[in-house]
Structure formats: structure tokens, C-alpha cells
Amino acid sequence: MDFLELAKNRYSERRFSGERVNLQDVNRILEAGRQAPSCVNKQCTRVVVIDDDDELERLDSCTRFRFGAALSLCVCYDTHSEWEQRTLGGYGKVDTSIAMTQMMYEAESLGYGTLIVAGFDEERLRELLKLPDDILPVMLLMVGCRSEQSTPARLHFERMPLSETVSHGVYGNPW
Numbered sequence: 001m002d003f004l005e006l007a008k009n010r011y012s013e014r015r016f017s018g019e020r021v022n023l024q025d026v027n028r029i030l031e032a033g034r035q036a037p038s039c040v041n042k043q044c045t046r047v048v049v050i051d052d053d054d055e056l057e058r059l060d061s062c063t064r065f066r067f068g069a070a071l072s073l074c075v076c077y078d079t080h081s082e083w084e085q086r087t088l089g090g091y092g093k094v095d096t097s098i099a100m101t102q103m104m105y106e107a108e109s110l111g112y113g114t115l116i117v118a119g120f121d122e123e124r125l126r127e128l129l130k131l132p133d134d135i136l137p138v139m140l141l142m143v144g145c146r147s148e149q150s151t152p153a154r155l156h157f158e159r160m161p162l163s164e165t166v167s168h169g170v171y172g173n174p175w
């Protein structure tokens with residue numbers, strides 16, 4: 001499948017089957033994140049793999065958005081390793097988002113459903129994963145097999161037209 005088709009077919013999965021993600025696939029997903037570009041090649045992204053049943057259950061006390069996924073990747077960055085730009089500030093969240101996106105699309109290309117989750121209790125998550133103070137959790141990436149009830153939510157179909165988001169040459173000049 002070409003990339004645009006993969007991007008168009010992706011949607012947020014909120015009905016996972018609970019079936020395990022095999023280790024070879026987990027490693028492919030992590031490798032896709034490792035290959036991500038990063039600002040000044042700082043590679044500040046850090047990932048915690050959560051695939052143990054008990055730990056996944058404890059994760060449910062940190063977020064209500066697991067939806068039965070058998071794999072959750074906590075995507076963080078090391079605040080001491082991110083590139084600091086003079087006026088725009090740190091690029092940790094940008095680098096982390098790029099790495100997370102590459103992992104998401106690798107998972108999708110392997111046939112899994114995915115869900116990006118920013119809705120979590122940071123303190124509880126820090127405690128569960130024993131995150132040091134300088135490691136900032138940005139997102140959880142839920143990965144798992146889609147269930148038979150899998151279907152995109154209404155918001156998936158609401159995309160602004162390019163005419164509202166893209167300018168040509170100068171801001172506001174329609175593409």
C-alpha cells in the first residue's frame with residue numbers, strides 16, 4: 001500500500017480485540033521510531049513498552065483510553081537531551097511526535113490498529129513506569145489488533161479542506 005493510502009486508511013482505534021502483538025512486530029515498530037529524524041540529531045525520544053497484562057491493567061488507572069489494547073508505548077523525551085532553539089524553545093515534543101508518528105504508521109502497515117493518547121494522569125503514569133524527573137511523557141501510543149466492531153468515530157471524517165489550511169506564497173493567499 002502506498003503511503004497516502006495508508007494515511008487515508010488510518011483511524012483512531014477504540015475497539016481493540018485484546019490479542020497480543022507479537023514480539024517481532026513490536027521490534028519493527030520500535031525500529032521505525034529509531035529511524036526518525038530529530039532536531040540536530042539529538043535523539044531525545046525515550047519509549048517505555050508496556051505489554052505485561054498486570055501492568056496494562058494498572059495503566060488503566062492512569063488513562064481511560066486504552067480500550068483493551070495489548071500494547072502501549074509510552075513515548076517520552078529526555079529533557080536534558082532535547083535541542084534548545086533560542087527563540088522557539090525546546091524541540092523535545094516535536095522530535096517525540098515525529099518518532100511516535102513513524103511507529104504508528106509502521107504498526108498500521110503491519111495491520112494493527114492504533115490510538116494516540118494524551119489523556120493520562122502524568123503523576124500516576126510516572127509512578128507506574130518509574131519515570132525519572134528529567135523524562136517527560138508526551139503520549140501513549142496504543143497498538144493492537146482491531147476487533148470485529150472496529151469502526152472510525154465521527155470526527156475521523158471531519159477534515160478541513162486544504163483551502164482553509166494552506167496558503168500559496170503568502171499567508172491567506174489560497175492554494
Ligand SMILES: Cc1cc2nc3c(=O)[nH]c(=O)nc-3n(C[C@H](O)[C@H](O)[C@H](O)COP(=O)(O)O)c2cc1C
Binds near residue numbers: 010157
Ligand atoms: C496528540 C493527540 C492526542 C490525542 N489524545 C487522545 C486521547 O487522549 N483519547 C482519545 O480517545 N483520542 C485521542 N486522540 C485521537 C484524536 O481524537 C483523533 O486523532 C481525532 O479525533 C481524529 O480522528 P482519527 O484519528 O480517527 O482520524 C489524540 C490525537 C492526537 C494527535
